[in-house]
Amino acid sequence: MKRFSAFIAAATVLLFTACKSGGESKEEKTTSDTTAVAPAAEAVFTPFKVIMIQHKVKNYAKWKEGYLAHDSVRTAYGITQMVLGRGLQDSNLVVVIDKVSDMQKAKDFSSSPGLKDAMKNAGVVGAPSISYAEVIRNDNSDIPYKDRMMVAHHVKDFDAWLKVYDAEGKETRASFGMIDRGLARGVDDPNMVYLVFAISDMEKAKARGSSPELKKIMTDAGVDGPPTMLAYSIDMLVK
16 A cells, blocks of 8 residues: 654743841742643644646656746646656656646646647657545655655545555554655545655565555455556655
């Protein structure tokens, strides 16, 4: 399955010293007053929608220049930069994940003649793969790993699948070199699942991905189609 509290308590002790007026002897009085500060509220995660694009290019540097130059057009369609990555096996395979504020506008953008022309001029080879999803978990905290694995698969019932996924636990996945970073489900098909992992050990992650144990877990979770896995490295990440 490879397709996001701090409690702060403080005590303040106040020491008051009172002196008798007009006398040589002094009396000290100490009063302790401990005031507990309420725990800070945990940040509430708000799901957001994304457009995910994969395609090959003739020259990555030239494509990136064209991609960045096209940013104002994406912004006009409610699309903002989030992730830009390059395939690990093929460095000319591009992975783009952008935030979307208006899904219909994003779909209009992805089918617009202007985008097709811009992609052609930037050296995109072949038809792009475009998906739309809602991110329901996302961890963008700083970590030392730039390699990622995106896993996408279809399930019979998302809620039933999620119970099995959570039962496995992120600690177990981390022991196989796969650190939970993102979980999303399809906009057009909510039973389409997308997972993103940071990879701390690629060999362990690949071995886990092809293990009989994982295949059984996926079957038990209701995965009803072959998963697709894409390994890429982060080139740009906007938080």
